[in-house]
Amino acid sequence: MIRMFAIVERELRKFFRSPALMLTAMIFPLIQLVILGNAFGGKITEARVGVVDYDGGPQALRVHEAFASVAANIRTFKTLRYSSDKAAQEAVRAGRLDAAVIIPPQFSRRVLAGENPSLGLLVDNSDQFLSGSVEAEMQSLTDALNQPQVQQRVVNNIAMEIVELYPYVDYMKFLLPGSITLAMFVSVMIGGGMLYIDDKARGVHEGFLVTPITRVELVLGLVSSGALKAMLAGMVLTLLGSLIAGLGVIFQPGALIQLALMIFATSFAFNAMMFLMMVRVEDPLVPRAMFGILNTLLYFPSGAVYPIAAFPPWLRLLARVDPFTYAVHGFKSVLLKEAGFQAMLPDLLFLLAIGSIALVLATRLFKRTL
Amino acid sequence: MSEQTGAIRVENIVKRFGDFEAVKGITLDVKPGETFGLLGPNGAGKSTLIRMMTTLIPITSGRAFIDGNDVDADPDAVRRCMGVIPQALTSDINLTVEENLSIYAKLYSVPRAERRKNIDELLEAVDLTKWRDAETKTLSGGMRRRLEIARGLVHNPRIFFLDEPTTGLDPVSRVAVWEMLNTLKARRQLTVLLTTHYMDEADRLCDRIAIVDHGTLVALDTPANLKQSVPGNNVIEAQFQDPPGDWAERLGALAEVTSVQAEGSGMFRVLTGNGSRTTTELVEMAVHAGIAIRTLSVQNTTLDDVFVHYTGRQLRDDLVKPEAYTLPTPGMRP
Numbered sequence: 001m002i003r004m005f006a007i008v009e010r011e012l013r014k015f016f017r018s019p020a021l022m023l024t025a026m027i028f029p030l031i032q033l034v035i036l037g038n039a040f041g042g043k044i045t046e047a048r049v050g051v052v053d054y055d056g057g058p059q060a061l062r063v064h065e066a067f068a069s070v071a072a073n074i075r076t077f078k079t080l081r082y083s084s085d086k087a088a089q090e091a092v093r094a095g096r097l098d099a100a101v102i103i104p105p106q107f108s109r110r111v112l113a114g115e116n117p118s119l120g121l122l123v124d125n126s127d128q129f130l131s132g133s134v135e136a137e138m139q140s141l142t143d144a145l146n147q148p149q150v151q152q153r154v155v156n157n158i159a160m161e162i163v164e165l166y167p168y169v170d171y172m173k174f175l176l177p178g179s180i181t182l183a184m185f186v187s188v189m190i191g192g193g194m195l196y197i198d199d200k201a202r203g204v205h206e207g208f209l210v211t212p213i214t215r216v217e218l219v220l221g222l223v224s225s226g227a228l229k230a231m232l233a234g235m236v237l238t239l240l241g242s243l244i245a246g247l248g249v250i251f252q253p254g255a256l257i258q259l260a261l262m263i264f265a266t267s268f269a270f271n272a273m274m275f276l277m278m279v280r281v282e283d284p285l286v287p288r289a290m291f292g293i294l295n296t297l298l299y300f301p302s303g304a305v306y307p308i309a310a311f312p313p314w315l316r317l318l319a320r321v322d323p324f325t326y327a328v329h330g331f332k333s334v335l336l337k338e339a340g341f342q343a344m345l346p347d348l349l350f351l352l353a354i355g356s357i358a359l360v361l362a363t364r365l366f367k368r369t370l
Numbered sequence: 371m372s373e374q375t376g377a378i379r380v381e382n383i384v385k386r387f388g389d390f391e392a393v394k395g396i397t398l399d400v401k402p403g404e405t406f407g408l409l410g411p412n413g414a415g416k417s418t419l420i421r422m423m424t425t426l427i428p429i430t431s432g433r434a435f436i437d438g439n440d441v442d443a444d445p446d447a448v449r450r451c452m453g454v455i456p457q458a459l460t461s462d463i464n465l466t467v468e469e470n471l472s473i474y475a476k477l478y479s480v481p482r483a484e485r486r487k488n489i490d491e492l493l494e495a496v497d498l499t500k501w502r503d504a505e506t507k508t509l510s511g512g513m514r515r516r517l518e519i520a521r522g523l524v525h526n527p528r529i530f531f532l533d534e535p536t537t538g539l540d541p542v543s544r545v546a547v548w549e550m551l552n553t554l555k556a557r558r559q560l561t562v563l564l565t566t567h568y569m570d571e572a573d574r575l576c577d578r579i580a581i582v583d584h585g586t587l588v589a590l591d592t593p594a595n596l597k598q599s600v601p602g603n604n605v606i607e608a609q610f611q612d613p614p615g616d617w618a619e620r621l622g623a624l625a626e627v628t629s630v631q632a633e634g635s636g637m638f639r640v641l642t643g644n645g646s647r648t649t650t651e652l653v654e655m656a657v658h659a660g661i662a663i664r665t666l667s668v669q670n671t672t673l674d675d676v677f678v679h680y681t682g683r684q685l686r687d688d689l690v691k692p693e694a695y696t697l698p699t700p701g702m703r704p
Contacts, residue, residue, distance in 0.1 A: 006476035010462065017464040017505075203458040210424050210454040211477040212446045370426045 003213045007221025008228070015191065015229055025186040026233050033179040033241055036305070037172025044133040047077040050088040050100035057108025063101075063119065066141050076137045085120070092124050099123045099134045172245045177331030178304025180237045181266060181324055185298065187233035188270040192226035193278050193287035201284045206370065219363045223271050230267035238263065242335065249335055258334045258341060265348050266327040269355035273323065276362040298324040326350045376435075377402040377529055377561035378423065383432035385418050392418040394585040395432065400578075402528075405555065405562040407576035409569075409673075411681060415585040416565045417533065423563075424454045424531055437528055450478070453522035457533040459514050463507035467498055467517055470506060471524055478525035485524070492520040495557070496550055512543025516550060523554065530555075532564040536571060548574060569673035579673070583681040596676045601628035604645030605669045608652065610636045611662035624651045631678075636664070641675065 015022060051067065053060050064079075071078040080097070082088040088100035102120035110117035121138055123131040199205055208218060238259055242250045249255045278287060300306075301315055302324035308316060319325045330347030333339040378400035385393040393415045400406040410416045421427045423434050425445040433440065439447040461470045468489060475485040493499045496516040498509075506514060515535065522530060535551070536544040548571070555562055566572050572579050573593050581589040581596075589596060610617065613636050622630045626643040633639055642648040645668045656663050 002479055003477050006473050009476070010465070010473045013469060014462060014464050202460060203456050204460045204462075206426060206456050207454075207460045207474075208477065209426055210449055210452070211474070212449040212479070213477055369428055370421065 004217040004221040011225035029179040029183040047098040050082040054105040055107035059108035059111040181327040183237035184230040187230040191229040226271040227267040234263040265351035269351040272355040272358035276358040379435040407572040407579040410582035452529040453527035475524040602641035606640040
């Protein structure tokens, strides 16, 4: 045991003596959290919509009034008057407008006569998100215009009432579980993968191999020191990230214990997997090259930045075996849902199981000779 | 375990990597308390040999015993009784001198009280006591090498392996390392096996020297005996202005000359049994032929000559620029 702790002692002393490397590991996910958290997930406001009115009748006025109320209230878009549909179309194409509404001639007469009146909507669908928002807003406006002037006594339309389980979750909060997981991943990649292969290349491991340390002691020493570093990164990110994203859950002792368990299981699983991947690698370039690939392969399919429900089947399959998914899910249930220990238990068990399997395999594959 | 006589004993040891045989059946026996030098050009197989002895790579066939322990059968016993200093400086530069030593003492499971005592003694011996709390990155190359030497001895081994202990050091630091090694060896009754590129180092430190080339042992004896085994006791190095094509043969015809080696740019290396007589004749011949002598030196045979004699090449071929170096001809060996 003393020999295993000597390995851990060496790694941690080095870690605390020159923390620059690990600080970078923590800063990267923090920056991502702040930038992505603010860039994505916002609601569209002040999109520019051109209006071409060929009608000018009383029903067209109702449309103008509806637009004015949107501009004054939820501000999804504001309107600009255009004289011809051609000019409006050009403006959309040139990017001066995001969409254009055409009120055709005879619109008012058709409405009153019940002759299938229609409004034209021209959207710039090169930006799906923006055009989708404008379309949705227009649809609801049209629905409102379709309401009869005089309400029926008994409403026989089906209505849906939406119940939100949690207080409003903005995108930054949604992103935080992923950022915490990412901090541990980066820490494992640098503190576990890269430093380990660099040590191998420098001949440091040769120095260990001529001592009586056993294979198990050496592997456990390396894995646990890497996991300790990752845990530290995870803890820092959980605390700072929760403060930045405005989550108060970290002030509850029960949640803190659950978070600590998740941080431990994630660090352990990631480190054991990393060690398994690196156990026979000699070239210091390999972990650097793998960094980007693994980052994309594990982080993005995990549901950390975009919901898994939107994935095609093959990507869902990847998400299902990706330990990142379980880490993100576990952190989400503690941080965003305060769902209790039971909710994160499956994630915890999955991470511990995959970590243990990786550790056993890595120990088997580890060569006690050069 | 088997009965053994030496501190290090290697019997017909072979290492094969695929089809390539790096070590082709070497047998040697290092006596307790001896300092044994392993010389050879790069790629000769000395690193492979030392790695087999120090349990770092598996032995293909043959046997090796370190202090009576079979390397193949009981590697942990071997690891406990030997200290190994690799060629690369591997101490952690962010850790202090003492931390580096202490971590290795723990890797060898040295008990706490003994650890403290050993580290104190070793720091004293390698003259780093006042640097014990300094981070290793602040040390000079020579000091770092001394730290590595101390690190190899934290568990009081009886056998000490050093791979090129002074490579990359300035001459003053090299002498300091040699003195330290000699002191440590005497104080701790160490058996030392070292590899080196430097002939003066081997000459100065080693009781016996083995020359390895192409995976085989080509010579093994004391430095003095090895030097005597080379025909000729002196080496004349002379550089001539525009010597004629048959100059090497004419030099070879001088009295008591045993071999002549042309080294390019008019430089010749002449081995002779009688330095002063050959030199006199050489100068007379040059004057007679009207050829100017640019430089001339006469030395005793060194281990360098021994090395060239046994392996047919300079020890540090790789350090000599190819264009300045002419390949030895088959006829140059006496």
